[in-house]
Amino acid sequence: RIRTVTDFAGTMVPLAKAEVEEMKKLSHGNQERASLILRGFKPKDSLPLHFSIDIPYYLYPNDSKVKGSATAFANLHASMIRKGVYAVGELLTKVSGTSRLVAIFPQEEKYQFDDADADLETPYCMVAHVLPFEDDMRTLEPDSGEATDTSVQAAMELIRAMHFNSEDFSLDLFRNDSLAHFYNYMESIALETALPPPEHSFEISDDVVRKNAGKQIDAFLESLPEDIVVKKEGKKRKREPDESGCDWISLYANNELDNCKIPQLKSYLKSTGEIVGGIKAALVERVKDSIEARLKSGELKNV
Numbered sequence: 001r002i003r004t005v006t007d008f009a010g011t012m013v014p015l016a017k018a019e020v021e022e023m024k025k026l027s028h029g030n031q032e033r034a035s036l037i038l039r040g041f042k043p044k045d046s047l048p049l050h051f052s053i054d055i056p057y058y059l060y061p062n063d064s065k066v067k068g069s070a071t072a073f074a075n076l077h078a079s080m081i082r083k084g085v086y087a088v089g090e091l092l093t094k095v096s097g098t099s100r101l102v103a104i105f106p107q108e109e110k111y112q113f114d115d116a117d118a119d120l121e122t123p124y125c126m127v128a129h130v131l132p133f134e135d136d137m138r139t140l141e142p143d144s145g146e147a148t149d150t151s152v153q154a155a156m157e158l159i160r161a162m163h164f165n166s167e168d169f170s171l172d173l174f175r176n177d178s179l180a181h182f183y184n185y186m187e188s189i190a191l192e193t194a195l196p197p198p199e200h201s202f203e204i205s206d207d208v209v210r211k212n213a214g215k216q217i218d219a220f221l222e223s224l225p226e227d228i229v230v231k232k233e234g235k236k237r238k239r240e241p242d243e244s245g246c247d248w249i250s251l252y253a254n255n256e257l258d259n260c261k262i263p264q265l266k267s268y269l270k271s272t273g274e275i276v277g278g279i280k281a282a283l284v285e286r287v288k289d290s291i292e293a294r295l296k297s298g299e300l301k302n303v
Contacts, residue, residue: 021096028099029090036102036128041085047103052129053136057091059104059126077126080106091128102128151223158220161213194258197281242271249300252291257284
């Protein structure tokens with residue numbers, strides 16, 4: 001049995017489905033049918049442009065269903081344009097749904113090239129934009145300013161340096177790693193064999209990128225404001241002693257990391273401050289990458 005509960009003053013209160021529907025219905029301005037209720041008007045320039053994040057509704061009068069609606073619509077439309085305002089309304093598209101606040105803007109009829117015989121560009125109507133909830137929006141960092149000619153030129157040079165040669169490039173050069181891993185998984189179940197770690201044939205090494213576009217990357221970074229180049233360091237994970245008792249260099253050299261148990265792999269990752277979540281194959285790959293990086297930096301010595 002599935003029950004619905006909600007947090008009310010720190011207490012989880014159970015609610016039946018019928019009670020949830022009744023609460024939704026009571027929150028509607030019109031509880032009997034789908035509707036659009038005008039709640040007020042605001043200056044047309046007071047609504048931020050980025051609040052229009054959903055598909056709008058286009059509103060038209062229908063005198064055949066509501067007598068006099070065309071006249072009322074025309075008067076309201078003209079008045080809103082004259083006063084430079086938009087309307088705030090409560091839109092309910094169906095009785096069983098949830099009402100939303102909308103910003104309603106009058107839209108004038110316009111033709112291409114200002115010629116009545118040309119194609120219609122925008123119809124005569126009202127446009128209702130669904131207003132977002134507070135959680136839908138995020139605070140943006142202050143703008144660092146417009147791009148300079150130098151940074152634009154550097155970006156163009158970087159793009160030119162990182163293109164694919166159309167004669168050599170083909171989708172056949174890459175296999176579907178996710179599909180290959182799925183087939184390996186099915187094969188390991190059917191044949192009761194070990195699941196090989198996933199491969200990543202799409203990954204391009206940093207060395208290859210640097211070889212082809214290192215100069216352009218450095219030039220582009222130098223052209224940017226300092227606050228864009230500087231990255232905040234993430235919070236370091238607390239390191240713990242490795243209590244696995246494994247000879248990781250030997251296991252790595254003999255390609256025997258798959259033989260380790262999950263607690264052993266996690267013990268190593270904790271000792272290096274790495275993430276310890278995921279399936280065994282992911283842990284093995286993480287340990288392998290860590291050992292390779294430490295060998296390359298000289299932190300570990302191969303024997």
